Amino acid sequence: MAMPAEERSAKSDSVLEVRGLSIEFRTPTGSVHALRHIDFDIPRGSVVGLVGESGSGKSTLALAIMGLMPGNAVLRDGSIRFGDIDLRSLRPAALRALRGDRISMVFQDPMTSLNPVRSIGDQMTDIQYRNGTSMPDKRRKAADMLRKVGIPDPERQLDRYPHEFSGGMRQRIVIAMGILEQPELLIADEPTTALDVTMEAQIVQLLRQLRGEVNTSILFISHNLGLIAELCDFVVVLYAGEVVEQGSVRDIFHRPKHPYTQALLECDPVRIEEVRRELPTIPGDVPNLLKAPAGCVFAPRCPKMFDPCAIQHPADYETSPGHVARCHLLGALPS
Amino acid sequence: MSVQPSEALVTAPLSAPGTFSRAFRRLRGDPLGMLGLILVLLMVFCAIAGPSIAPFDPFKIRVTERFTPPSLPHVFGTDNIGRDVFSRVLVGSRIALTVGGLSIAISLVIGLVLGLCAGYGPRWLDNFLLLVFDSVYSFPTVILGLTVMTLLGPSMTNLILVVVVVQTPAYARLIRTATLSIKGSEYILAIRSLGASPARVLFVHILPNIIGPLFIIASMDIPAVITLEAGLTYLGMGIPPPAPSWGRILLDGFDNIRDAPWIVVAGGIPLIVTTLGFTFFGESLRDLMDPRLRRNL
Amino acid sequence: MLVYTLQRIGLSFLICVTSICLLFSAIHLIPGDPASIMLGSRATPELRERLNHELGLDQPVPMQLVNFLGRVAQGDLGTDLWSQRPVSTMVAESLPYTLTLIAAGLGWSALVGIPLGCYSAIRRNTWADRLTGILSVGTISIPSFVVAIYALLFFSIELDWFPVIGAGDEGNLGDQLWHLVLPSFAVGLGWVGYLARIVRASMLEVMGENHVRTARAFGLPEGKIILHYALRIAILPTITLLALAIGGMLSSAVFAESIFARPGIGKLIVDAANLRDYPLVQGAALTTVVLFAFAMPIADLLVAWLDPRVRATF
Numbered sequence: 001m002a003m004p005a006e007e008r009s010a011k012s013d014s015v016l017e018v019r020g021l022s023i024e025f026r027t028p029t030g031s032v033h034a035l036r037h038i039d040f041d042i043p044r045g046s047v048v049g050l051v052g053e054s055g056s057g058k059s060t061l062a063l064a065i066m067g068l069m070p071g072n073a074v075l076r077d078g079s080i081r082f083g084d085i086d087l088r089s090l091r092p093a094a095l096r097a098l099r100g101d102r103i104s105m106v107f108q109d110p111m112t113s114l115n116p117v118r119s120i121g122d123q124m125t126d127i128q129y130r131n132g133t134s135m136p137d138k139r140r141k142a143a144d145m146l147r148k149v150g151i152p153d154p155e156r157q158l159d160r161y162p163h164e165f166s167g168g169m170r171q172r173i174v175i176a177m178g179i180l181e182q183p184e185l186l187i188a189d190e191p192t193t194a195l196d197v198t199m200e201a202q203i204v205q206l207l208r209q210l211r212g213e214v215n216t217s218i219l220f221i222s223h224n225l226g227l228i229a230e231l232c233d234f235v236v237v238l239y240a241g242e243v244v245e246q247g248s249v250r251d252i253f254h255r256p257k258h259p260y261t262q263a264l265l266e267c268d269p270v271r272i273e274e275v276r277r278e279l280p281t282i283p284g285d286v287p288n289l290l291k292a293p294a295g296c297v298f299a300p301r302c303p304k305m306f307d308p309c310a311i312q313h314p315a316d317y318e319t320s321p322g323h324v325a326r327c328h329l330l331g332a333l334p335s
Numbered sequence: 336m337s338v339q340p341s342e343a344l345v346t347a348p349l350s351a352p353g354t355f356s357r358a359f360r361r362l363r364g365d366p367l368g369m370l371g372l373i374l375v376l377l378m379v380f381c382a383i384a385g386p387s388i389a390p391f392d393p394f395k396i397r398v399t400e401r402f403t404p405p406s407l408p409h410v411f412g413t414d415n416i417g418r419d420v421f422s423r424v425l426v427g428s429r430i431a432l433t434v435g436g437l438s439i440a441i442s443l444v445i446g447l448v449l450g451l452c453a454g455y456g457p458r459w460l461d462n463f464l465l466l467v468f469d470s471v472y473s474f475p476t477v478i479l480g481l482t483v484m485t486l487l488g489p490s491m492t493n494l495i496l497v498v499v500v501v502q503t504p505a506y507a508r509l510i511r512t513a514t515l516s517i518k519g520s521e522y523i524l525a526i527r528s529l530g531a532s533p534a535r536v537l538f539v540h541i542l543p544n545i546i547g548p549l550f551i552i553a554s555m556d557i558p559a560v561i562t563l564e565a566g567l568t569y570l571g572m573g574i575p576p577p578a579p580s581w582g583r584i585l586l587d588g589f590d591n592i593r594d595a596p597w598i599v600v601a602g603g604i605p606l607i608v609t610t611l612g613f614t615f616f617g618e619s620l621r622d623l624m625d626p627r628l629r630r631n632l
Numbered sequence: 633m634l635v636y637t638l639q640r641i642g643l644s645f646l647i648c649v650t651s652i653c654l655l656f657s658a659i660h661l662i663p664g665d666p667a668s669i670m671l672g673s674r675a676t677p678e679l680r681e682r683l684n685h686e687l688g689l690d691q692p693v694p695m696q697l698v699n700f701l702g703r704v705a706q707g708d709l710g711t712d713l714w715s716q717r718p719v720s721t722m723v724a725e726s727l728p729y730t731l732t733l734i735a736a737g738l739g740w741s742a743l744v745g746i747p748l749g750c751y752s753a754i755r756r757n758t759w760a761d762r763l764t765g766i767l768s769v770g771t772i773s774i775p776s777f778v779v780a781i782y783a784l785l786f787f788s789i790e791l792d793w794f795p796v797i798g799a800g801d802e803g804n805l806g807d808q809l810w811h812l813v814l815p816s817f818a819v820g821l822g823w824v825g826y827l828a829r830i831v832r833a834s835m836l837e838v839m840g841e842n843h844v845r846t847a848r849a850f851g852l853p854e855g856k857i858i859l860h861y862a863l864r865i866a867i868l869p870t871i872t873l874l875a876l877a878i879g880g881m882l883s884s885a886v887f888a889e890s891i892f893a894r895p896g897i898g899k900l901i902v903d904a905a906n907l908r909d910y911p912l913v914q915g916a917a918l919t920t921v922v923l924f925a926f927a928m929p930i931a932d933l934l935v936a937w938l939d940p941r942v943r944a945t946f
Binding site: 367466467469470471473474475476477478479481482483484485486488558562565566569570571572585588589592593596599600603606607610611614615618 | 643646647648650651654655658659766769770772773774775777778781782784785789790879880882883884886887890891898901902904905906908909910913914916917920921924925
Binding site: 096097099104105115118126 | 841842843845846847848849850851852853856860861864865938939940941944
């Protein structure tokens with residue numbers, strides 16, 4: 001039975017807990033409500049997938065966790081807890097100390113993510129500035145990590161420059177940099193979007209392998225449902241700045257409760273079994289977030305919309321342990 | 336119509352109605368630009384009205400009043416032969432702006448012709464002209480000026496000639512680049528297929544797009560030209576005495592710097608004011624005309 | 633890349649040759665008897681004859697050009713009209729002083745301008761940034777010789793902090809440095825503004841790029857990011873500007889050397905010009921052309937070398 005889930009109990013030993021996070025961007029034309037009441041956890045040692053289309057706020061969420069938001073961002077409400085640290089309360093210097101050490105991020109475009117005028121080795125030893133170890137030790141650690149991500153002859157490669165590597169290799173290098181200091185959390189923001197399918201498969205394979213070897217929790221951001229299904233333990237579905245559904249990967253892919261999730265799965269070309277002339281899409285556009293919408297944010301495009309949807313914002317309903325969706329339909333079900 | 340000359344500035348279609356009045360309104364919001372405009376207008380006023388509003392005759396020698404420090408009625412004092420420095424400065428503005436304006440105008444015309452030839456003419460002509468331009472470029476400006484003046488002798492005409500030699504390559508290059516890029520554009524090909532002669536293509540279709548931004552670039556060169564004139568005169572190879580060029584005032588002042596330091600100060604002030612004015616105004620104008628910023632107009 | 637380099641150097645060489653031809657033809661394009669015109673009222677028959685012989689004007693024109701080119705190639709720049717000394721010797725004597733002056737001017741304007749531009753970029757739109765912007769435009773606007781004269785008046789004559797004349801005693805480095813201060817200040821001041829502006833624009837662009845974002849995401853200290861991840865790249869266009877600055881400073885040096893009565897190519901040219909000593913003017917001018925014409929491709933080469941992506945193509 002579905003019941004409103006007002007207070008979600010904190011998962012034991014979560015590496016990241018986000019509660020009620022709301023972020024706005026101040027622009028000359030008004031405030032853009034980019035993220036509204038975001039609630040989710042990343043259990044220690046798991047891979048959590050963050051799914052959403054462009055403009056849903058995935059990258060904003062990632063940057064918020066890292067403390068890398070632009071100057072016009074305002075944290076309106078909510079909290080981000082990393083272990084037992086409230087990230088909101090940290091001064092910039094303390095946040096910086098965490099980055100690269102306990103929380104790391106890998107970005108989308110490997111071609112421009114690396115410093116073109118600095119050797120790979122220098123960039124990797126730069127990250128280790130907190131260690132206090134000697135330079136040869138730092139280089140050894142870097143070479144070991146390069147080897148782990150599948151770069152052959154790593155000692156030689158340390159002196160090479162980024163432009164001497166292909167896109168796929170560069171992304172491996174960036175991942176190596178990401179896990180170099182064995183962070184507790186690795187945020188991967190669409191790490192394979194800019195790569196071709198073969199390289200994409202390799203990177204996913206790499207991440208799976210690393211996950212077993214290094215005890216790092218991963219927040220895997222993507223719009224590619226297939227990758228999410230392959231890699232993740234839990235899934236968080238983001239639409240227009242709100243978490244519309246979240247749960248285990250089984251729950252989401254086999255028993256999706258939110259109309260948006262259902263539509264996404266229906267539209268995934270991989271899942272379409274019958275041959276047709278046109279690919280299904282979700283009609284309509286992502287809403288303009290200059291004003292927080294009054295009712296459900298998906299209402300204008302929802303095929304199952306009914307009266308309360310346009311007027312009242314739906315609550316979170318927990319349909320089974322850990323599976324939460326934000327939809328009026330779930331509240332209307334008979335007990 | 337899409338014309339894509341290399342200079343972003345030259346791309347801006349100035350034919351949009353009301354552009355200048357909108358630009359001017361925006362200029363009001365830029366204090367430095369307004370200041371520049373005021374200074375420029377002040378200088379132009381002095382140049383035009385100079386001799387009439389000068390309190391004294393700038394050429395009149397009054398040896399008894401030599402080396403008078405700044406005071407009333409000699410606001411900038413007198414020089415080593417008793418001439419009123421302020422009057423000389425005022426009349427000097429006429430020399431400065433005349434040389435500046437005239438030489439740039441001539442350079443523009445010649446540069447236009449040469450640039451069009453280089454862009455539209457045969458390849459060998461283009462290469463040859465480019466080589467000549469680059470060679471003139473590789474002379475440090477003042478040294479080129481001195482070299483030419485050594486050949487010709489100091490006079491106003493020769494000075495204008497020097498400035499023309501120095502400035503023309505820059506304008507010719509701009510015109511050439513613009514001409515080259517427009518030359519192959521579909522719009523021009525269409526016009527030519529309708530039977531337009533090359534001359535018509537040049538003057539009716541290409542020129543109007545380039546002229547506006549070119550003027551702005553040229554106006555930003557005015558302070559450099561005025562400075563060059565003053566500098567060459569200071570070195571003795573510019574406008575001969577007794578014309579009260581600002582460079583001449585500086586030279587006279589320098590020779591008497593220990594007895595009458597106010598003369599050099601007075602000679603430097605108009606140069607600073609003029610270059611500051613034109614630079615602030617020109618920069619402002621250029622920012623306003625920049626197509627990327629103009630979207631906000 | 634190697635081919636491109638050779639092409640650039642070849643072009644510079646060609647430019648120098650063309651400049652020589654231009655100078656040469658300038659003598660012949662002026663109407664009337666060049667010697668009389670040049671010497672003006674000082675034209676005595678023997679001076680005129682000396683000039684004619686010196687410029688080779690008593691021979692057919694194409695021959696003159698070839699002869700001239702040949703002599704220049706051998707380092708013979710002619711003979712000074714008045715002192716009868718070889719021009720190349722006089723130029724060689726003066727050149728070190730001018731080079732020192734330019735190096736000092738470049739040095740201080742880079743040392744001040746680059747950090748200033750960096751700081752403006754990091755603290756953009758603060759009052760410090762805006763003030764620097766206005767000052768930059770201001771210093772660009774003041775003619776360098778006015779700066780030199782005012783500096784001389786204020787710091788040498790009024791305050792008596794610095795010497796008025798000359799380059800200092802031979803062998804006394806401290807004295808020479810002391811004499812260098814004001815002239816190099818005057819020569820460099822205009823370029824501080826230019827450098828600051830270019831560095832600022834360059835830095836703003838580079839700081840917005842992805843690799844800087846990555847460096848921040850890895851928690852690198854801001855100082856390291858600015859130096860190694862931003863400035864290291866932003867500095868490249870500045871080097872090209874420095875080469876351009878050499879040309880501008882050669883012009884400014886003419887004034888600075890005149891005003892402070894320093895020996896150097898500038899003073900050589902000015903004095904020669906006032907005496908209408910064309911061979912000396914021509915020889916010294918050619919030297920500056922060679923300096924400037926090769927400074928540009930050398931700077932471009934340096935930029936290419938500093939960028940590993942381009943260096944790899946050599």
